[in-house]
Amino acid sequence: MNRLLELLEQDCTLDDEQLASMADMTVEQVRAERARLEKEGIILGYQAIVDWDRAKSEAVTALIEVKVTPQRVEGFDRVAERIYQYDEVQSLYLMSGAYDLTVIIAGKTLKEVASFVGNRLATLEGVTTTATHFILKKYKEKNLIFQPQVPQEREFIFV
Secondary structure (H helix, E strand, O other): OHHHHHHHHHOOOOOHHHHHHHHOOOHHHHHHHHHHHHHOOOOOOOOOOOOOOOOOOOOEEEEEEEEEOOEOOOEOHHHHHHHHOOOOEEEEEEOOOOOOEEEEEEEOOHHHHHHHHHHHHOOOOOEEEEEEEEEOOOOEEOOEEOOOOOOOOOOOOOO
């Protein structure tokens, strides 16, 4: 099971025959195991990692650290549940350290991200402090390296 999960995490486009060969399983075993893992919620979905800079798509990604007052009985879970309901939220983690939660969000503009933080996130009951960090450039994500773009050759004319 772990080998199959590792292979799918590395490249979810592998077909069942490729997975069977690489995991030393039969195709039927791969299909049955994948179906079980999906049904049990171990595999939550399949995604492509896109280099949006190369796609020439303008977007702003921010990492927001959030301090929270834990709720009685539910601890951080109730506040986290309210936060992850927002469409802008791509990822949400409970952390150790100075801040309790780390939220990764995306928006079309800096103003859109700032508006989300100021009007929706910071005003939630239980949220006491936020610190926003904008991601300027991605170098590596999920073990995939974002290759630098090859600079365009420039033609100089001297007179």
